[in-house]
Amino acid sequence: MALGVINKYYTCIGGIIFLFTFLTTGVGTIFIGKSNCFLILETPLVAIALTVMVLSLAITICNCINSREPRYLLWGACIWCLLIPLVITYSIMSIYQAAITIKGKGIELPDRAYDEYHLNAYSKNLRKLVTNSHNWGKFHKCLIRINACKRLTHDKANDTFMEFATKELSPIESGCCKPSYFCNFTYVTPTNWSVTNWSVTFNESHENSDCQLWSNDPETLCYKCESCKAGTLQVFKVKWTNIYKISL
Structure with a gap:
């Protein structure tokens, strides 16, 4: 018994x-x-x-x-x-x-509907999980393979600057599909930006490496940028925070 x-x-x-x-x-x-x-x-x-x-x-x-x-x-x-x-x-x-995944969030911008994302806003251990060369190498290739910037390169390609500025972007779109707000590049389309002499001087003085990594090539964009990694951290953080809320 x-x-x-x-x-x-x-x-x-x-x-x-x-x-x-x-x-x-x-x-x-x-x-x-x-x-x-x-x-x-x-x-x-x-x-x-x-x-x-x-x-x-x-x-x-x-x-x-x-x-x-x-x-x-x-x-x-x-x-x-x-x-x-x-x-x-x-x-x-x-x-x-x-x-x-407790720490970290986007940075609100004064004249944009979307946020910017910086790596330093997230915990050191979370950054290590995502940005180590093994994981990020695979993740970077995966983003390109699934065309993570498709909405901006196709659906929103004809948006004016005002339309673009008032659109909400996902963390991946904000971090990987456009240059940093602080690069001060000139808008052409959501994924095509003109680099002026003034913006280059401004970027060098502020040592923003993402500005040098940006490319208008659809296969490159800002996929190698620190902001892209930060946007990835934000999505990862939000997804798992929601999962734990559901399970608990």
Whole structure:
């Protein structure tokens, strides 16, 4: 009788672990799947989460099939030995990720409807996650492959400066698809800007490396800029903040 009660508790715990993991990373993967580039940044957490989900489901099934047979008890014990350290690791990683995504937001501009994004506004550990050469190399290629600036290069290509200035842009569009507001380039189209002698002098005096990295080439734009990385951080932060709100 006591064994049956214990197994019911184990079944319940396994079900709770599965549900919790699904609500955090499972739902998160579905949301992020719409912008699949971000899955590049979540590979370790997603891999652990999927393993935890499979093991927790397996232990629930083992207890439900026949909880008193020795072989099922043995399988259950082995699964728990694997599951417990994975759950602890997953919990630590989730808490760590929630902590590093608290800090950071866009910079409001006086005459624009969109914000600017700077790397220094975000936590050091979050910057390391996104901007290390391995992750950013893959992410950079992914942004180009999915044509992250399509809305500005096609849909809004004929906008006047006033129309452009009053449009809200996503953090990716603001950081990767146009030059920094502080470069003072002259607007031609949302993704085509004229560099004047005055703006070059101004940029050099302010040491804004993004201004030198900007290109009107649709394959380049500001994809290599610090502002592009900052815009990526903002989207990543918002996505996972919303996921944790839903799960909690």
